[in-house]
Structure formats: structure tokens, C-alpha cells
Amino acid sequence: MSNKNIKVKDLGKKTDRVYNLDVKELPKLPYPYEDWEDPEVPPVKDIKAEGKDLSLDGILNVVVPIPESEEKKEELVAKFLEGVRKLLTVENNWTFLKPFMLSMENCVKCNTCSEACPVYEMSGGAEIYRPLFRSDVLRRIIKKYISPGGKLTAPFTGSNIDLNWETVARLAQLAYRCNLCRRCAQTCPMGVDNGLIAREIRKLFSQEMGIAPAELHTDGTIKQLTTGSSTGVSPVALMDLFEFMEEDITDRTGLNIKVPFDKSGADILLIHNAGEFLSWPENIEAFAIIFELAGVSWTLSSEMVGYDSVNYGLFYDDAQYAKVTLKHAEVAKKLGVKKVVMGECGHAHKAVMAIGDRIWLGESNIPRESCLATLEDLVMNEKIMVDPERNDFPITLHDPCNVVRSMGVVEPQRRILRKIAPKFREMTPHGVHNYCCGGGSGFAIMQSNNFPNWRFLLPGRKKFIQILNAFEKEEYEPGVNKYVCAPCSNCKGQIRDLLEYYDAWEKAGLLYGGLVELIVNCMTDVREGFVEWEFH
Amino acid sequence: MEVIQYVTIASVLIAFLAIIVKVIKYATAPESMRWELYPVPHEKGRSEYGGSYFEELDWWTKPRHSDMFNEMKEMASEIIFLKGVLHNNKRVWRFSFPFHFGLYLCIGWLFLLLLGGIMDAVGVGVSADAGVFGLVVHYLTVISGYAGLILTGIGAFGLFVWRVTDSNQRPYNSFAEYFNLLFIDAVVVLALITHLGSDPGFAYLRGYVAAILSFEPAVIPGTLFGIEVVLMSLLIMYIPLSRMSHFVAKYFLYHAVRWHDEPNVRGSKIEKRLTELLGKKISWSAEHMHPGKTWGEAVQEKENEQ
Numbered sequence: 001m002s003n004k005n006i007k008v009k010d011l012g013k014k015t016d017r018v019y020n021l022d023v024k025e026l027p028k029l030p031y032p033y034e035d036w037e038d039p040e041v042p043p044v045k046d047i048k049a050e051g052k053d054l055s056l057d058g059i060l061n062v063v064v065p066i067p068e069s070e071e072k073k074e075e076l077v078a079k080f081l082e083g084v085r086k087l088l089t090v091e092n093n094w095t096f097l098k099p100f101m102l103s104m105e106n107c108v109k110c111n112t113c114s115e116a117c118p119v120y121e122m123s124g125g126a127e128i129y130r131p132l133f134r135s136d137v138l139r140r141i142i143k144k145y146i147s148p149g150g151k152l153t154a155p156f157t158g159s160n161i162d163l164n165w166e167t168v169a170r171l172a173q174l175a176y177r178c179n180l181c182r183r184c185a186q187t188c189p190m191g192v193d194n195g196l197i198a199r200e201i202r203k204l205f206s207q208e209m210g211i212a213p214a215e216l217h218t219d220g221t222i223k224q225l226t227t228g229s230s231t232g233v234s235p236v237a238l239m240d241l242f243e244f245m246e247e248d249i250t251d252r253t254g255l256n257i258k259v260p261f262d263k264s265g266a267d268i269l270l271i272h273n274a275g276e277f278l279s280w281p282e283n284i285e286a287f288a289i290i291f292e293l294a295g296v297s298w299t300l301s302s303e304m305v306g307y308d309s310v311n312y313g314l315f316y317d318d319a320q321y322a323k324v325t326l327k328h329a330e331v332a333k334k335l336g337v338k339k340v341v342m343g344e345c346g347h348a349h350k351a352v353m354a355i356g357d358r359i360w361l362g363e364s365n366i367p368r369e370s371c372l373a374t375l376e377d378l379v380m381n382e383k384i385m386v387d388p389e390r391n392d393f394p395i396t397l398h399d400p401c402n403v404v405r406s407m408g409v410v411e412p413q414r415r416i417l418r419k420i421a422p423k424f425r426e427m428t429p430h431g432v433h434n435y436c437c438g439g440g441s442g443f444a445i446m447q448s449n450n451f452p453n454w455r456f457l458l459p460g461r462k463k464f465i466q467i468l469n470a471f472e473k474e475e476y477e478p479g480v481n482k483y484v485c486a487p488c489s490n491c492k493g494q495i496r497d498l499l500e501y502y503d504a505w506e507k508a509g510l511l512y513g514g515l516v517e518l519i520v521n522c523m524t525d526v527r528e529g530f531v532e533w534e535f536h
Numbered sequence: 537m538e539v540i541q542y543v544t545i546a547s548v549l550i551a552f553l554a555i556i557v558k559v560i561k562y563a564t565a566p567e568s569m570r571w572e573l574y575p576v577p578h579e580k581g582r583s584e585y586g587g588s589y590f591e592e593l594d595w596w597t598k599p600r601h602s603d604m605f606n607e608m609k610e611m612a613s614e615i616i617f618l619k620g621v622l623h624n625n626k627r628v629w630r631f632s633f634p635f636h637f638g639l640y641l642c643i644g645w646l647f648l649l650l651l652g653g654i655m656d657a658v659g660v661g662v663s664a665d666a667g668v669f670g671l672v673v674h675y676l677t678v679i680s681g682y683a684g685l686i687l688t689g690i691g692a693f694g695l696f697v698w699r700v701t702d703s704n705q706r707p708y709n710s711f712a713e714y715f716n717l718l719f720i721d722a723v724v725v726l727a728l729i730t731h732l733g734s735d736p737g738f739a740y741l742r743g744y745v746a747a748i749l750s751f752e753p754a755v756i757p758g759t760l761f762g763i764e765v766v767l768m769s770l771l772i773m774y775i776p777l778s779r780m781s782h783f784v785a786k787y788f789l790y791h792a793v794r795w796h797d798e799p800n801v802r803g804s805k806i807e808k809r810l811t812e813l814l815g816k817k818i819s820w821s822a823e824h825m826h827p828g829k830t831w832g833e834a835v836q837e838k839e840n841e842q
Binding site: 007079082083086090092096097099101102103105106108109110111114116127132155156158159182185186187188190191192193196207208209222317318319320323326339353354355357361363365372374377404406410431432 | 623790
């Protein structure tokens with residue numbers, strides 16, 4: 001089957017593979033990567049592929065077990081259809097019924113969305129990655145198998161699709177080939193949201209069939225709700241980590257800082273993405289330094305879930321999302337803080353501030369704020385003193401989709417950077433028209449099998465091109481260190497992996513980090529050199 | 537009255553009913569989670585770059601300034617010029633713009649025919665020789681009618697050709713997509729032939745409307761005119777029943793989803809509606825969903841390790 005001639009109805013075809021990712025079809029990278037050749041995507045090892053369907057594109061991130069008998073196949077299809085029906089009811093899906101119904105019923109099939117999608121663009125126009133393709137699969141299934149008389153009117157409504165277990169399994173996989181960045185929705189003249197439709201598909205698989213990537217569900221929300229954090233860091237381990245971080249602050253800066261925990265009545269409850277504790281403790285340390293030196297009344301929580309802002313439910317499951325965010329609300333209420341400030345984590349911002357706006361009800365409706373607004377106040381109103389010359393290196397800014405496109409927090413981070421970074425420059429495009437890092441919707445934490453290759457080669461490639469183009473040719477001379485500022489934990493994880501995949505620290509002098517690290521790096525009350533030019 | 541007059545009356549009534557049903561369906565859909573998308577044009581001083589009130593320190597303590605003028609401006613440029621299509625899909629805009637603009641003119645034309653029909657029915661003449669008001673209505677009817685029909689026809693034909701010839705587009709078209717455009721073109725062509733040939737000032741058409749308004753038998757000057765009236769009536773009925781009525785949905789997609797950034801505050805109507813919805817019983821089957829419990833109960837359940 002040719003990659004570009006795949007039709008929606010082909011999703012149900014009996015074939016080993018609907019689409020093959022061919023690295024030769026990918027667009028070339030700019031300077032200094034013109035000669036870069038991507039290795040082929042490694043196939044999933046047989047032992048792992050055993051009993052798991054990989055027939056969409058050979059990429060594995062969500063496991064759909066191959067039904068063992070005809071009866072099981074029919075059961076799978078029936079259960080799927082039952083889930084689709086539930087998506088269309090108020091009782092089961094009041095949470096997103098309105099936008100879902102509007103998007104499902106009103107696409108005019110103009111394909112404007114395709115041009116906006118980095119996955120589609122970077123794949124060289126692979127049909128299965130068209131935003132409309134995925135939505136149309138579900139649309140046709142609803143029209144043909146759910147709507148009254150659907151089979152009869154199918155030729156007129158274009159619902160030529162066969163619903164078999166292959167279609168179901170491949171649709172599950174297709175839902176996890178979208179970053180939910182919503183760039184497609186932004187360009188849709190109707191306002192139809194293919195990102196939302198992808199999320200609704202994920203949701204029906206999770207809420208009805210119990211199918212979701214392990215990283216999001218068992219090792220994500222379930223682990224977070226049972227151990228305290230999606231990283232598995234328990235409240236006890238948390239204290240050990242902070243002991244280390246306080247020592248590290250002293251080593252790096254000469255400052256003695258005691259991080260406040262569980263301080264009742266503090267002005268601010270700061271919640272970090274717990275991924276930072278393990279991968280980027282300097283980010284946590286930088287927040288502590290800024291808040292302490294600015295004299296902010298703040299605290300962290302050591303209560304289960306209260307110290308981890310991660311909420312992977314946002315990406316695949318309404319109930320799991322609500323369970324986590326309600327835990328955050330409960331912790332804030334118990335501490336009696338004036339407001340909750342979200343650390344540098346994009347999806348946590350959206351989970352708690354935008355979506356959470358409809359979940360934190362009554363007494364639990366504690367005000368929530370972006371750390372970018374908090375930090376802007378401290379930097380711009382000179383509650384901390386800075387010397388921008390300390391940041392005299394080329395810096396570009398990545399915009400996390402959840403903070404920017406979905407919440408409209410665009411300028412605070414820019415006003416800070418314009419003040420503290422003389423060589424700050426934008427990517428093209430940026431702000432609300434940015435491109436996703438490629439790790440959005442949980443992809444950044446999916447490290448197993450061959451999925452990372454997919455996210456580097458397709459959505460990540462667009463971001464990498466943007467990063468490369470943000471700097472001048474002469475800035476790629478050896479010895480010129482450049483900084484990609486990504487004020488979001490998941491984006492940072494994806495950019496770290498991307499730079500590693502392309503060997504970009506060695507080859508192009510590209511390092512990445514958060515915003516607070518840059519602030520501390522230029523604070524006059526802090527010893528110079530907080531940003532360490534070492535790749536990690 | 538003639539049979540075709542009943543067809544027209546039924547078509548118009550069904551069309552209105554269909555639009556009302558659609559509006560009610562979307563307007564009464566339950567309060568959903570927030571899912572806005574920036575830029576939001578009523579964000580005063582911020583909409584140009586896509587900013588929101590979330591950018592402010594302690595945003596909940598500050599008055600929200602909505603720029604309704606900018607929102608209206610944005611809506612007007614979207615409705616009249618199809619700004620979104622122009623910016624993001626110029627190929628489609630070349631035909632979509634004349635098509636939609638032509639349809640707006642046709643709607644204006646139908647209202648002018650209705651106005652003219654009322655004037656006819658009450659004995660006020662509408663023609664090039666009538667008084668000032670009748671003369672204005674006459675010329676506006678002629679201009680909007682022909683301009684609307686021609687632009688709609690060209691646009692529909694262009695969109696049809698694009699749907700047929702664009703290989704990216706073709707696999708996603710259903711028979712309905714082609715049929716809708718061809719139906720419109722057929723009505724437009726028939727109307728142009730009929731009126732340019734025997735009713736250039738739309739006098740018979742106005743008379744037809746006046747006859748319906750006064751429950752009198754209409755004068756049908758020829759078979760072609762009769763077919764035109766029947767097809768046009770059916771088209772008026774068909775549009776709200778098909779996906780061509782996306783104008784209703786677009787209002788809700790923009791105002792109730794994309795630009796809906798109203799924060800929920802304690803004791804608000806939003807909070808009341810959400811509290812009620814938390815009482816809905818879940819029937820999702822996965823174990824972690826706790827089927828049989830309400831949303832409010834299920835999300836408070838202690839998680840089991842799986």
C-alpha cells in the first residue's frame with residue numbers, strides 16, 4: 001500500500017502494516033545538519049510484539065492485544081461501539097460533549113487542518129497522519145454504525161468503512177499519533193478541533209476498554225494516586241531529595257536555603273512537576289532561591305500528590321484527571337494558602353487553571369496562578385536584582401502549547417527574557433502559533449520500544465528545525481553555547497531527548513533548560529555560573 | 537392556493553424548525569470543561585498577540601475588561617470575508633468567499649422579495665416606475681438577486697471543481713458534498729435562465745410571495761418558473777437539514793468553546809450547573825471508572841493499585 005494513497009476505509013484492511021515510516025521522505029534539516037542522515041526506525045522486537053497489534057505503522061506506544069478468537073474479536077468491536085455510544089451521552093460525557101459534538105458534526109472537509117499539523121508535514125504528507133483522517137474514521141463509524149439507518153445511508157454520507165477489530169486497534173494507535181497541540185483547531189475556519197477528537201478517542205478506549213499507554217495510566221495516574229507521584233517518589237523519599245537539593249544550592253551559590261514544607265497559611269503553595277526532582281533539581285532549586293531572596297511567603301506540600309503537579313489524566317481520561325486535580329485542590333484547601341502557583345509545567349497549568357476551573361468548586365476553588373505571572377512581578381518590579389550581562393549568550397524560547405495556545409499566557413515570560421537576556425530571539429512562528437515540542441500529550445515520557453524514534457522524527461523534527469533556525473550561522477561556530485529556554489517540564493524532557501538524538505550539544509552547542517535557571521543565573525545576590533554548560 | 541405554494545410554505549417552515557432544533561440542541565448541551573483556544577478577541581489589549589487574563593498577577597482580584605467591539609470586528613471579518621480561510625487556505629478561499637458572499641446576497645434578496653411581496657399585498661407598488669421606496673426596493677432586489685445568484689453559482693462551481701480535482705481532498709468527499717454544490721448550482725442556473733428570459737425584475741417572483749402572504753393562488757408564468765420555485769423551496773428546506781447549516785454550529789464553536797473563557801467563581805451559575813452534572817451516574821465499564829456511581833462519587837474513590 002503506498003503511504004500517500006491510503007484511504008480511511010483501508011484502516012480495516014487485512015494487512016500487516018497500513019503505513020511504513022520511510023526516513024527518506026522526511027524533510028531535510030537546515031544548517032548545520034544538511035548532511036544528517038536519520039537511521040531507520042528500529043522494528044519492535046518480536047518478543048515485545050508478540051500478541052500486540054502493530055499493524056498501523058509498526059510503532060508501539062499503546063498496546064492493543066490481538067484478540068485470540070473470532071468471538072473475542074466481536075467482543076472487542078462491540079465494546080468499542082458501546083464506548084462510542086457513551087461518548088455521545090450527557091451522563092457519561094457531559095465533560096466534553098458540547099465541543100465534541102460540535103466538532104464531530106460540523107467538519108466541512110476543507111483540509112485546512114493538515115497544513116497546520118507538524119506530524120503530517122514532517123511525515124512528508126502521510127495520509128494516516130492527516131488530522132482529518134483520524135477524525136473521519138470515528139465520524140464514519142458513528143454515521144454507519146450508530147446513527148439510525150446508517151448502513152442504508154452510508155453511500156450518500158460517505159461512511160464507507162468496515163468496523164472490524166483491526167479498525168478498532170488501529171484507531172487506538174492513531175489517537176496516540178497526535179500531540180493534542182491544537183494547532184489544527186486554531187486554523188480551522190469552523191473551529192472544529194481534531195485534537196479534541198483524538199483525546200475523546202483515547203478517552204473511550206481508557207474509560208470503556210481499559211486501554212491506555214502504561215506510561216499514562218498504570219505508571220502515570222494510578223501510580224501518582226497510590227504512591228504520591230507519577231515518578232514513584234514517596235513523601236519520605238521527597239524529603240531526602242530536598243535535603244540533597246538544599247546542599248546543592250549551597251554548593252552552587254553559597255546560599256543557605258531551607259525549603260519550606262506544609263506551612264499553613266502561606267501566601268503561595270508552589271507545585272512542581274515531580275519529574276524535575278529527579279531530572280532537573282536545579283529548576284526546583286532556582287525557584288527556592290528566587291522566592292526566598294524575594295521574601296515571598298511560600299510553601300511546598302509533602303502530602304500525597306500535593307508535591308507533584310503532573311496530571312496525565314488530562315491526556316486520556318476524565319475521571320483520572322479529576323481524581324488528581326481534586327487531590328491538588330484538597331491539599332491547597334487544607335494548607336489554607338492564598339493561592340496555588342504552578343511551576344514550570346505546561347499541562348499542569350492547563351489541568352489546574354483552565355480545565356480545573358470547572359472542577360475546583362465551592363470551598364475548593366482556591367485561586368491558581370501561573371509561575372510566569374508570579375516571576376514577572378518579582379523580576380520586573382525589582383524584588384530581585386539582576387545583571388543581564390551574565391546571560392550574554394544566544395537564547396531562544398520554546399512556547400509550551402498548554403500554557404500559550406490553550407491558556408493565553410504569552411507575554412510574561414517574554415518580558416522577563418527581554419529584561420534578563422540581551423541575546424534573546426524568537427523562533428518562527430512563536431507565541432500562540434508555536435509548534436509543539438513533539439512531546440505533548442504524554443509523548444515525552446514514553447521512552448520504550450521504538451516510539452521515541454517516531455517522536456524525534458516527526459513532531460520533534462519540526463521543533464528541532466525551529467530551534468536550529470533561531471540561531472545565526474556564525475553562532476554555530478565552536479565554543480558558542482546557545483540556550484533553548486523551555487519553561488515546561490515535559491517540553492524540556494522532549495527537547496533534551498531531541499538534542500541528544502541529534503547530538504546537538506556536541507555538534508551545534510545547543511543546551512536546554514527552564515526559565516528560572518536563567519533568572520538565578522543573572523541574580524546579583526547569587527554567585528555567578530548557576531547555568532552549567534554541561535549536557536544532562 | 538396552488539400546490540407549489542404549499543410546497544414553499546412547508547419548506548420555509550421546516551427550514552425554520554430545523555434551525556431552531558439545531559440551536560436548541562447546541563444551546564442546551566451541558567456545561568463542559570473549559571477548552572478555549574487563543575487568541576480570544578475579547579481579551580482587551582491582549583488579543584493581538586493571543587494573551588489572556590491568566591497573564592496577570594492575582595488575576596482573580598482584578599476587573600476583567602472585555603473588548604466586545606474587537607470581538608464583533610473579528611466576527612464580522614470572519615462572517616463577511618471568511619478571514620480564517622483567507623489566512624490559512626487561500627486555494628479554498630478563492631471560491632468559498634464568492635460562494636458565501638453570494639449566499640448572503642441571496643438571503644438579502646429573499647428578504648427583499650418578502651418585503652416587496654408585503655408591499656404588493658398591501659397595494660404599494662414595487663417597480664422602476666414606482667415611488668421612491670418601491671423604486672429602491674425594486675433595484676435592491678434586482679442587484680442583490682443577480683449578484684447573489686452569480687457569485688453563489690461561480691463559488692459553488694469552483695468548490696465543486698476543487699473537490700473533484702484536488703487529490704488531497706477527494707478521498708474525504710462524500711456524495712453529499714458533491715450533491716450539495718450541484719444542487720445549488722442547478723437552482724442558480726435555473727433561476728438565472730428563468731428570470732433573464734421572462735422575469736428580469738423578479739416581478740412574478742414577488743407576486744408569488746405576495747400571493748402566499750395573502751393566501752391567493754399565484755400566477756405561474758411558465759413551467760420553468762414553476763420548477764425554479766419548487767427547487768428553490770426545496771433548497772431552502774434542505775440547507776438547514778444538511779451540513780450546509782454549519783453557520784449555526786460555528787457560532788457555538790466560537791462562542792461556547794473557542795472563546796469561552798468565563799471563569800467559574802464561588803456561587804456562580806456555572807458552579808451550580810457543574811454541581812448538578814457531578815450527580816450524573818456513570819456507566820463506563822473500565823474498572824477505574826466505578827460504573828454505577830455518580831461522577832462526584834467516582835472521582836473521590838480511593839485508587840486501587842493495578
